[in-house]
Amino acid sequence: MSEFPLITWVFLGALVTIQATWIFRDARMRGESFAWLWGLFGLINVPSSFIVYILVTRRGNIRCIQCGKSIRRESHVCPYCRKANK
Ligand SMILES: [Zn+2]
Secondary structure: OOOOOHHHHHHHHHHHHHHHHHHHHHHHHOOOOOHHHHHHHHOOOOOHHHHHHHHHHHOOEEEOOOOOOEEEOOOOEOOOOOOEOO
8 A cells, every 4th residue: 555645735725725716706705694614615525616616506507587597696787688687
């Protein structure tokens, strides 16, 4: 059974830090109320935390409050009726 060289851990540590930072920034930008929690979550695992984060936050479309069409959650203005959502 071979030991992991130190460089492996350094590399993984860097990867986890980058991932957590990216997730935190993205969550904050999207106005998630628990952005820091997402950041912590990003520290747990590479890359499954990232995959879960993307699945959870990109999962759904929302419905336009005016015309009811399905639009991207990121869209603040409905592309169909130009109504500002949010
Ligand atoms: Zn609309």
